Amino acid sequence: MIRCEVEFEAQNLFSLLTGPEFYKDSNAYLKAVLQNAMDACNTRKALEWSFGTEFLELEEAKALNSMREPYMPEITISYSSISQRLTIEDNGIGMNAQDIERYVARVGSSYYTSEEFAQQQLDFEPVSRYGMGLLSAFVVSRAILIESKKDKSVNTAWNVMNRASLEAVTAKWMENSGTVEYIASGKEDSGSKVTLVLKPKYALKLTLQGMVRSIQHFMLYQPFPITVEYDNRRTVLSEGNRILDNPYADVLGVVSICVLDDLLEGYIWIYGERQKNLFEEPLLYQQGFLVEEGTESGLKPEWINNMTYRLHVKKHFLHPRPSGDGVVRDENYRTLREMIGQRIVDYFEENPLGAGPYFMDGGQPVISEYDKEMQFLLRAVTVEVYLKGRQIELSIDTILRGFEGKTIRIAFIEKELFEYYRRNYLMDFRRFLRENKLIVFEKNRDLFCQMLAPYMRSQRYVISEYPGIVYDDMVADFGRLRSVVPYRNAYSLRPKKIGYEDVFCVAEKTQDGKLELIVNEEHRLAKQLAPVWDEPRVHRMVAVILENIKQRILNTKQSWNSILDFGGLLIDEWHSSCSVHEQSVWCLETDFAENVNEYIEACLDERDKVELGLVGLAFHREDFINWWFAPRE
Numbered sequence: 234m235i236r237c238e239v240e241f242e243a244q245n246l247f248s249l250l251t252g253p254e255f256y257k258d259s260n261a262y263l264k265a266v267l268q269n270a271m272d273a274c275n276t277r278k279a280l281e282w283s284f285g286t287e288f289l290e291l292e293e294a295k296a297l298n299s300m301r302e303p304y305m306p307e308i309t310i311s312y313s314s315i316s317q318r319l320t321i322e323d324n325g326i327g328m329n330a331q332d333i334e335r336y337v338a339r340v341g342s343s344y345y346t347s348e349e350f351a352q353q354q355l356d357f358e359p360v361s362r363y364g365m366g367l368l369s370a371f372v373v374s375r376a377i378l379i380e381s382k383k384d385k386s387v388n389t390a391w392n393v394m395n396r397a398s399l400e401a402v403t404a405k406w407m408e409n410s411g412t413v414e415y416i417a418s419g420k421e422d423s424g425s426k427v428t429l430v431l432k433p434k435y436a437l438k439l440t441l442q443g444m445v446r447s448i449q450h451f452m453l454y455q456p457f458p459i460t461v462e463y464d465n466r467r468t469v470l471s472e473g474n475r476i477l478d479n480p481y482a483d484v485l486g487v488v489s490i491c492v493l494d495d496l497l498e499g500y501i502w503i504y505g506e507r508q509k510n511l512f513e514e515p516l517l518y519q520q521g522f523l524v525e526e527g528t529e530s531g532l533k534p535e536w537i538n539n540m541t542y543r544l545h546v547k548k549h550f551l552h553p554r555p556s557g558d559g560v561v562r563d564e565n566y567r568t569l570r571e572m573i574g575q576r577i578v579d580y581f582e583e584n585p586l587g588a589g590p591y592f593m594d595g596g597q598p599v600i601s602e603y604d605k606e607m608q609f610l611l612r613a614v615t616v617e618v619y620l621k622g623r624q625i626e627l628s629i630d631t632i633l634r635g636f637e638g639k640t641i642r643i644a645f646i647e648k649e650l651f652e653y654y655r656r657n658y659l660m661d662f663r664r665f666l667r668e669n670k671l672i673v674f675e676k677n678r679d680l681f682c683q684m685l686a687p688y689m690r691s692q693r694y695v696i697s698e699y700p701g702i703v704y705d706d707m708v709a710d711f712g713r714l715r716s717v718v719p720y721r722n723a724y725s726l727r728p729k730k731i732g733y734e735d736v737f738c739v740a741e742k743t744q745d746g747k748l749e750l751i752v753n754e755e756h757r758l759a760k761q762l763a764p765v766w767d768e769p770r771v772h773r774m775v776a777v778i779l780e781n782i783k784q785r786i787l788n789t790k791q792s793w794n795s796i797l798d799f800g801g802l803l804i805d806e807w808h809s810s811c812s813v814h815e816q817s818v819w820c821l822e823t824d825f826a827e828n829v830n831e832y833i834e835a836c837l838d839e840r841d842k843v844e845l846g847l848v849g850l851a852f853h854r855e856d857f858i859n860w861w862f863a864p865r866e
Contacts, residue, residue: 261558262369263444264451266321266427267308267459268522269367272345272359273325273425274306274457277384279357280326310444311462317436319374324424328381330402330415337379337404338413340368358549360520367427371408374429379404379415384423441466449475453518453545476500476543481511488591490580492544497569499544501576503537503591512541517560519546524553524560531562534574536599536610538591542573571603578609585613585628594745595679600686600721607717616681619651619672629684632671636711640690644669645678646704647742650812658699669706675744679726682707686724687715693732694739700860701815703739730755737856738779740786742813748787750779758850765845774836778829785820786813793822796832821861826852 281304309322328337336344344350345359370377382401404415420426431439441463448459448470458471476499482489488503502512517525517532524546533540551569552561560566581588592614593599601607611630618627627635644665646654651672655662666672673681688709696703705728731739731753741749752759765771777798785793822828829852842848854862 260447260451262373262429263447264522265367265369267310267448267451268360269427270308270321270323270325270425271456271521272361273323273327274308275325275357276345276350276353276355276359277324277326277423278304278306279355280353280384306457307460308457309460309462310448311460312439312444312464314436314439314464317431317433319429319431319439320426321429322424322426324422325384327383327423327425328379328402329383329398329400330417331398332381332383333379333402333404333413333415337367337406358520360522360549362549362553370427370429373435374431375408376430377406378428378430379406379425380418380420380428381425382418382420382423439463441468445470451523453521453523456521476545479512481508485511488580490576492576496547496550497544497572498547499542501540501542501544501573503540503577505590506539509539512539515541516543517546517551518544519551519553519560520549521545524551531566532570532573534570534577534606535601536593536606537577538593540591544573574601574603574606578606581609581613585609586615588613589615592677592680595677595681595683596726596743596745598683598721599680600683600717600724602718602721604716604718610680611684611717614677614680614684616678617648617674617676619674624674626676629681633688633711633714636670636709637714638711639670640708640710640712641670642668642706642708643671643673643685644695644704644706645673645682647812647814648674650701650704650814653812653815654699654702658702661697661699661702675742678744682726683721683724684717685709686720687717689725692725692728693730694728696731696733696736696739696858698860700818701812703814703858727751735855736858737852738782739858740782740813740817748783748813750782752779756856758852758856761847761850765847768845770836770841771845771847774833778832781829782821785825786817793825794828796828817858818860819863821857821863823854823863825862826854826856 307324310320311322312319332344336342336347343361345361350359367377380401380403383399385399401418401420402415403418403420404413406413441461444461444463445468448455448461449472454472454475455470458469461468461470478489478491478500479487479502481487482502485504485508487505487508490501490503492499492501504512514527515525515530515532516523517530532542532544546569551565552563553559554561592610599610601610611633612628614629615626616629616632618625618632620627651674654665685707688711690708690710692705692707694703694705727741731751732755733753734755734757736753737756737758738750738752741751743749754760754763762771762775766775777796780799781793781796784797784799785791833850833852837845837847837850839848842850
């Protein structure tokens, strides 16, 4: 076996970790330096409190500390528009020359994960973890200057240090440099002062209001005063927990769920489509700092339509990414997601049907990987059905248990078409009822289909010879009740194949009222078009043909004598009380197929057809449902 050492190109790696491509937010440096300053102050505070506890009883140590002047943490962020320098100063634990070499100059080495810090045995959990925070400053600055002095509170039995280790130090780190230079300093007060020499394009964007907004965005609250200065103007930030209930919750009847336990605090809000503009994007904090924001968060249950939250993880539980723009989607993150789902389920447990208005419509995957949530959905989602001569709403759980141990055929049909069928074709309608033990209408039909994934044996379209009668049915085997979770990626909302090879397309009305045309993949022309379907000329040509069929279904009273290009405008909203299939009866002119072929000739010449493999592409009347055409003269 031949082995070779893995080497890192230091300059390339440095450029990557300090480049804007690594950080989504150019203000990420502000959060990083704030976290460093906050940890430094909290470390000194913990050391000050623990002074004497290593050799005295706890009560004696408390008494001793009560005689000392109390430590008051302070952080100051100041900017000078003349020098274009931004300074972050704290009176925390500070650093010495050894710290500069071990933790500043060594990227990825953090004091707070070191054995040296662990030996302190402090009752304090730091925010900083990776030892990379300072690198983010190079996105906006040309140089970093550090003045620091180690605080004397480290001289306890837990961490014996010589007097030299308390000497102040001044360090300089230039952009794109792999070297940190430092010298002894005359700084007298404990703490650190970090100065960023800003690049001009970032310096011009900096304002007092902008700095304040960024701090308040990145920090949930300020546990002690943070002073922000811009030239001669200053603002002091010192706020308590800012997670408050949304005022619209009570006024608009929005679901507001308060969360307060040992790990989490905050609110979850679930709301309808009309209230969408009244709520901001989700924000997730940990240890007082923002760790994730935006709708890309994976904490919203799949089955909830509109939800946002302000949540604070009180201790180190999630693992933020090194770039600071989100958290790792690991087992802890999934645990948090499960906790949020359980909170919502607990809220609706007494009234599961009350959750109905907030569900996703099922047109997208809603099956959760968490079994308890799916058990709740089975009880909470109702489907409008026709059963034993009655139209009624039943929960999915009631249906599953009612047919347990049986294999049945279920028909999915528009409610209007069901009534049309009963009025006009009574004899065949009776056959339809005998064959299908359960008739399902549009309401929550897609959710129902997803829940039936473990029981589905087959699914097909039924295109009747009776004008206007098209529906799809499913054979479901309820031999035993099964968990939906393992089947969350194996469901089908509609039959995968139309099942009639001679039909080019079928019209469908979705549960939210939109008219769709489904192309039959098994049809000879669809097979011919499939390899070049995404070719721009072909894609546009087919879109126009399908659009014309839609227009004729929706506007049967209008006379059509050619294929029209509507400029890509799709008329897909269905507002009629009439079934889409009833409306499609006699929707096409007798010469529609010829008009389509003329349009194809206008789009593609013989050379194009040869190049695209579409020689012989021609439609016939028999390629469409026969009762779509006007009666023969």
